[in-house]
């Protein structure tokens with residue numbers, strides 16, 4: 001079965017948590033596409049050359065840091081970097097058995113034909129607080145970085161972060177992550193049901 005769930009949205013909105021839960025629920029493969037850009041940014045040097053990723057690049061222990069997030073959003077604005085990562089993501093999305101991908105452009109650029117698209121968001125304050133709980137440090141600095149990264153991701157010319165017109169919007173500012181997961185699971189169940197009808 002080919003079935004793609006595309007989950008996009010700004011930094012620390014809960015995309016990864018929802019993606020992992022949905023993948024476990026339906027037995028789908030999961031790809032955190034942010035990790036690809038983080039790995040390119042963390043390598044340093046020429047970003048286009050760095051976009052030829054190896055499994056070791058993706059196994060680095062420092063990819064979740066705030067610095068790696070900033071480096072990721074800088075290299076992610078370079079069209080040649082995005083192009084180098086496209087084929088792998090598309091093939092992953094359309095593999096047999098179902099796939100969940102989370103990122104910024106999955107429902108718009110990587111897999112516009114995705115069977116289910118979610119755009120997960122929350123206020124910047126709530127997202128920064130969640131990220132701060134994960135990484136620690138100065139919460140005001142975490143907030144500043146989240147806001148800076150969102151602006152860069154939304155304003156870039158190539159594959160900007162934007163909700164696909166047919167995406168289901170999940171605002172987790174007040175919605176708990178478990179409630180958001182339930183809504184995501186329900187949307188996927190409904191779509192699978194339509195396919196069988």
Ligand code: CDP
Pocket residue numbers: 010011012013033034035037038069072073074076102103104105106149153
């Ligand atoms: O985990 P968080 O939401 O903070 O970020 P991430 O998903 O790991 O993505 C890190 C950065 O990679 C983002 O700020 C984007 O600049 C870039 N990215 C992208 O451009 N396209 C994607 N599909 C995924 C990430």
